[in-house]
């Protein structure tokens with residue numbers, strides 16, 4: 001299977017924050033943002049693999065800045081690395097200033113998706129060839145994050161997590 005670049009999976013969702021999607025402080029509710037991120041990542045994973053994909057884990061989410069009601073929120077997702085059937089998808093979240101359209105990054109997340117067949121069985125996918133410096137940095141760290149996610153899920157023993165162990169040696 002021919003390798004693909006991360007940009008082939010790029011998925012951009014832009015939407016408003018409406019009053020029904022906010023918390024008591026009139027900022028975007030965390031769960032609503034997670035759903036938007038999951039949707040964008042799922043489309044990116046599907047674009048990369050051209051398969052049915054399912055969310056296997058949410059490895060990291062950082063709510064760095066609140067997102068006020070009325071904001072225009074842009075969620076950008078790209079596959080950062082592919083393994084056998086699983087993919088790491090990186091998602092960056094931005095809001096834009098109404099006057100200047102200057103963008104501020106408010107959040108980022110890292111999701112794992114698995115490509116499956118019609119019966120839900122994992123299937124092999126194409127590899128990723130990163131191009132930009134940021135894509136290369138995310139690609140390099142992805143195996144370490146996969147191992148951490150598998151250890152936390154009880155699917156890998158800490159002893160088997162070679163990339164994680166290497167951090168402390």
Ligand SMILES: CC(=O)SCCNC(=O)CCNC(=O)[C@H](O)C(C)(C)COP(=O)(O)OP(=O)(O)OC[C@H]1O[C@@H](n2cnc3c(N)ncnc32)[C@H](O)[C@@H]1OP(=O)(O)O
Nearest residue numbers: 054055056057083084085086112114120122146149150153
């Ligand atoms: C509760 C929900 O509904 S969540 C919302 C939607 N998500 C779902 O419905 C997914 C439900 N889960 C599943 O269908 C299965 O557990 C799957 C498809 C994710 C994994 O299926 P399994 O039969 O366990 O397959 P297997 O052990 O071969 O894992 C498949 C791949 O997923 C990876 N994987 C599984 N769990 C994790 C995890 N927690 N973190 C990172 N990678 C994971 C494996 O490392 C493997 O990767 P590789 O093929 O690239 O090496």
